[in-house]
Amino acid sequence: MDFLVLFSFYLALLLIGGALLCICLKTRYLKGLVRGGAQIFSCIVPEWLQRAMLRLLHYLFHTRNHTFIVLHLILQGMVYTEYTWEILGYCQELDFSLYYLLLPYLLLAVNLIFFTLSCVTDPGTITKANESLFLQVYEFDEVMFPKNGRCSTCDLRKPARSKHCSVCNRCVHRFDHHCVWVNNCIGAWNARYFLTYLLTLTASAATMAVVTTVFLVRLVVLSDLHLETYVDDLGQSQVIDTVFLIQYLFLTFPRIVFLLGFVLVLSFLLGGFLCFALYLAATNQTTNEWCRGDRAWCQHCPQGAGAPSVEPRVHRNIHSHGLWSNLREIFLPAAAHYERKKK
Numbered sequence: 001m002d003f004l005v006l007f008s009f010y011l012a013l014l015l016i017g018g019a020l021l022c023i024c025l026k027t028r029y030l031k032g033l034v035r036g037g038a039q040i041f042s043c044i045v046p047e048w049l050q051r052a053m054l055r056l057l058h059y060l061f062h063t064r065n066h067t068f069i070v071l072h073l074i075l076q077g078m079v080y081t082e083y084t085w086e087i088l089g090y091c092q093e094l095d096f097s098l099y100y101l102l103l104p105y106l107l108l109a110v111n112l113i114f115f116t117l118s119c120v121t122d123p124g125t126i127t128k129a130n131e132s133l134f135l136q137v138y139e140f141d142e143v144m145f146p147k148n149g150r151c152s153t154c155d156l157r158k159p160a161r162s163k164h165c166s167v168c169n170r171c172v173h174r175f176d177h178h179c180v181w182v183n184n185c186i187g188a189w190n191a192r193y194f195l196t197y198l199l200t201l202t203a204s205a206a207t208m209a210v211v212t213t214v215f216l217v218r219l220v221v222l223s224d225l226h227l228e229t230y231v232d233d234l235g236q237s238q239v240i241d242t243v244f245l246i247q248y249l250f251l252t253f254p255r256i257v258f259l260l261g262f263v264l265v266l267s268f269l270l271g272g273f274l275c276f277a278l279y280l281a282a283t284n285q286t287t288n289e290w291c292r293g294d295r296a297w298c299q300h301c302p303q304g305a306g307a308p309s310v311e312p313r314v315h316r317n318i319h320s321h322g323l324w325s326n327l328r329e330i331f332l333p334a335a336a337h338y339e340r341k342k343k
Contacts, residue, residue, distance in 0.1 A: 061180060062167055068180045069119065080108060082259045083208055091215050094222070101211065107204035114197035115182065123187030124173030126156055134159040134173050141318050144292055161319070163288050176280075177287040186287075192331045195277055202270040209263040212256060216249055284319045284326035293317075 045053075060067060083104065091101055126134055138160035140147040149158040154171050158164075163175035165185050174188035186194045240248075250257045280290060320326055 064167055064183055066183055069183055072115070072181055076108070079208070079259065079263065080104070082255060083212075086253075086256050086259070087212055087215060090219075091211065094215065094218055096211075096215070104204050104208050104211070107200050107207060111197060111200035111204055114193050114200060117193040118179075118182040118186070118190055118197050119184055121184075121190035121193055123175075123185040123191075124189045126154070126159065126162060126171040126173055128156065131156050131159070134162065137173070139318060141316070143316075144289065161286065161289070174286060175288050188333050191281075192333070195281060195330065198270065198274050198277055202267065202274045205263045205267045205270060209260060209267050212260045212263070216253070216256070216260070220245065220249075281330050282323055282326055283317065284321070284329065285317060289317075 059065065088101060092098075124134075135157060138145075140160045145158070145160040145162075150156070151158050151164050151171050153164055153169070156171055158171065159173060161174045162171050164171045165175065165178050167178045168185050170185075172185045172187040174191070176186040176191060176194075178185050179194065182194065182197075184190065246257075280287065285293075
């Protein structure tokens, strides 16, 4: 049973890491690395298996499906079941504060609310009816977002900062990225929900890691385990060191140590992604713009040596208007839209 729990946790961790990195794979720096890895992969794996894996990857990451939503809920349920079954009872015996122990459950409740909102809220779908309104919201920079751009799939004019999502088959206003974990695009109208969801998810993992670590440390201190000695292979008495202590805790409380390792790694993964999302919010950028920013200017550079007088048009972030204004645009998109419309 312990092996199955460990395997399930770390398999889910690999999927989480892969899903978080799928955004970065769109950058040109990683595309070459991925292409080289694919060439090596094709030489080792049989062709029929390659086709099966490509179909599976296409289904998971390039079609709308509820696989990652179900996986998210199962994983969250397993983590909280382990926390409740293993840690909560021990911590109550050690007189931990009840408010301290219930904080992960409070974060879970808030997280599930914003997770649901991220899943079901319209991210800002552009249609014939609202196309003219969205065209007035953001200024065109004529580099990344040309004024007369048109979506060939939707047959709509492309407002600045919009993008057609091939997974959802729609154009989205202030498109950030398509998130497989919520099975929805992240755009103007649900970015605030997604950011809060990510914040509470990171906080819940970090809180659980802190509670588990404090429990194990207090257990060691109260039992004076760190002051004990053991006899090594040479017959000499040695003071218990950190490695021996971790091995002892692993053998005594394997499920708790598994859980701690999982939530620690998860906290770092989610924390890194949260910092990246907060940076984008503070600078009024989207993931789509960040990924395209380093190559948007290349499309407007002069070709060849025959046009040295043409100055390349470098992409600049013209939408950032200060920290508080940028955050208000995310958390109060309706108010920002109304103010821009009045201008």
